[in-house]
Amino acid sequence: MMRLCVRKAREVKANISLGICGEHxxxxxxxxxCHSIGLHYVAVRPLEYQ
Structure with missing residues (x-):
């Protein structure tokens, strides 16, 4: 689902900045x-990184 969303978003705006935040x-x-599907960033609190 995420891969599809990234692809569809880039069809509309090729230079869109995409990322994820939170627990994942x-x-x-x-x-x-996330890197493999082309997201630009991952936001996480340092204490949550495993």
């Missing part, structure tokens, strides 16, 4: 996935 940003596997 603290999971290394989630960070790798």
């Amino acid at each position: 940003g603290g999971n290394p596997e989630s960070i790798a996935f």
Whole structure:
């Protein structure tokens, strides 16, 4: 679903800045996935990073 949303957003605005914040940003596997689908940033509190 996220991959589709990123693709659709870029069809509308190619240079859109996309990212994720919150609990998923603290999971290394989630960070790798977000990078693989082209998100620009991950926001997480330092204490939440595993």
